[in-house]
Structure formats: structure tokens, C-alpha cells
């Protein structure tokens with residue numbers, strides 16, 4: 001369960017669930033969206049898959065009350081880039097005589113990280129953690145911490161690409177983390193402050209990795225201890241006792257102890273560990289088609305240039 005560090009958000013469970021095919025029309029921008037289906041639900045609102053115009057799909061988050069979405073909207077518009085849009089529209093809609101705020105963002109196709117790993121195998125954990133570090137590094141470079149790293153906020157596409165969703169917990173570096181989930185929160189583990197910084201998110205990635213690799217039962221048994229008995233060392237011990245953690249043990253240890261200053265540094269070391277281990281060979285065929293294609297086309301180009309030069 002996500003926790004708000006500043007204020008508690010009153011969830012209005014009474015908001016009507018929109019049926020498939022329902023229309024949502026923005027009062028100010030006058031854009032209309034058709035609901036395809038419900039994608040998910042959180043404390044701030046419900047997220048629907050919608051189509052706009054020529055079948056273009058997007059994700060629309062309908063908030064429970066006027067204040068709940070504003071900070072998310074502000075943040076997404078601050079992150080917006082021409083080559084990488086985060087926010088497509090923000091408006092209010094009138095539904096059943098009441099006004100609700102909503103915003104529209106790119107639709108991320110995929111399943112929750114836990115469902116993906118359950119289906120495709122535990123070795124994917126190593127790959128997905130690496131991708132998470134890369135996504136976080138991108139965000140950190142703009143001066144933001146993600147905050148609420150948890151399985152519900154990580155979607156993985158069919159081809160195995162991980163994407164972070166739910167930017168409601170993103171906080172400026174140096175501020176307090178706005179939203180977090182206890183299991184992955186270093187404050188909960190007495191392993192550091194709730195200051196938004198790179199090491200906060202890196203800890204959460206390591207805690208998530210450890211929970212996935214060691215198993216929920218063993219991880220949660222430690223999480224359920226009384227506060228005085230929860231500590232970083234406890235997690236490090238769990239990592240050491242778990243054979244599946246071995247390939248990335250040095251990363252887990254450093255991340256849990258807050259010894260990485262940047263996601264980039266963590267990522268470099270993480271990549272080296274995977275290379276050294278070499279245990280992901282079984283997954284490589286999944287990546288091979290485009291690699292092979294790239295190799296063949298550069299080889300053909302090389303031979304053609306050589307032929308031209310020699311003739």
C-alpha cells in the first residue's frame with residue numbers, strides 16, 4: 001500500500017466506475033475520449049484505456065477530487081519533452097452532475113512486473129532490475145526521484161521492456177519523498193532518510209529485487225518485525241543467504257547500504273556483474289533477431305564498400 005508522507009489523501013470510493021464505451025469530454029480543451037476498459041486503480045483515481053479520434057490509444061487517469069491530480073499534472077508537464085511526451089492533455093469532465101479532474105498520458109502496454117516474471121521465469125528479474133536502474137537514471141538526471149518504486153508501478157511489455165508508471169510519487173531532489181511503499185522504503189528499514197535522492201530509489205530497486213529473488217515470505221517475515229529490529233544489515237544478510245542473489249550480491253549490498261551516489265554508477269557496476277556472471281545466456285535468443293539483423297546489415301555494408309573501393 002502506498003503511503004503519503006505529507007498528507008493523507010481521502011479516497012472517494014463512491015466515484016462511479018465508468019463503463020466501457022463511456023465518453024469523457026474535457027470542459028476546457030473540448031477533447032472527447034472513449035473508454036475502452038479499466039486499466040487499474042489506485043488511491044488517487046482510476047486509470048482507463050481510452051481512444052481518441054482515429055483509434056489512437058492513451059491512458060486517462062480520472063481523479064477522485066480536484067486537488068488529487070494537480071501535483072501529478074504539474075510534474076508530468078515539467079517532465080514533458082517533444083521527443084518523449086508524458087502528458088497529453090489535462091482537463092475537467094462533468095460526470096453525473098459532478099466535476100472530476102483528469103489527465104491523459106501515453107498508454108504503456110504491458111503486464112505488472114511480477115506477472116511477467118511468473119510467466120517468463122525468474123532470470124528476467126536480473127534484466128528488469130537493470131532496466132529499472134536505467135529508467136531511474138534518466139529521471140534522476142532531470143533532478144527528480146521516483147519515490148514509489150513497487151511492482152504495481154512497473155509494467156513490462158511482451159518483448160521484455162520495463163516502464164515506470166504512476167508519477168504521483170516523484171519528488172524534486174532534496175525534498176521529502178511524497179509517496180512511498182513501506183516494503184521498499186529505506187526509512188521503514190531504518191536504512192536512511194526519506195530525502196528524495198538517487199540512493200533512495202536505488203535502495204527501493206534493491207529491496208524489490210531482493211523480495212523477488214528471495215521470495216515474498218522470507219522478505220516479508222523481516223519486514224513484519226518490530227521497528228527497532230528492522231535494519232539494512234538484515235536485508236544484506238537475507239541477500240547473502242539467497243543463492244539466486246549471488247550474481248548481483250555486490251550491487252544489492254551497496255544499494256541497501258546507500259553507497260551509490262547515482263543510478264548511473266549503480267548501473268555501470270550492475271552491468272559488469274551480469275557480464276561477469278554470464279548466466280543470462282538462456283535469455284539471449286529473445287534479443288537475437290535484431291542483433292543478428294544489425295550484424296548482417298553492417299557486414300553487407302562493409303563488403304559493399306570494400307568491393308567499391310577495390311573496383
Ligand SMILES: Nc1ncnc2c1ncn2[C@@H]1O[C@H](COP(=O)(O)OP(=O)(O)OP(=O)(O)O)[C@@H](O)[C@H]1O
Pocket residue numbers: 002039040041042043044045046047059061105106107108109152153155165166167168
Ligand atoms: N500510462 C499507463 N499505461 C497503462 N497502465 C497504466 C498507466 N498508468 C497507470 N496504469 C495502471 O493503472 C494502475 C493505477 O494507476 P496509478 O498507479 O497511477 O494510480 P494511483 O492512484 O497513483 O495508485 P497508487 O495508489 O498506487 O499510488 C497502475 O498500477 C497501472 O496498472
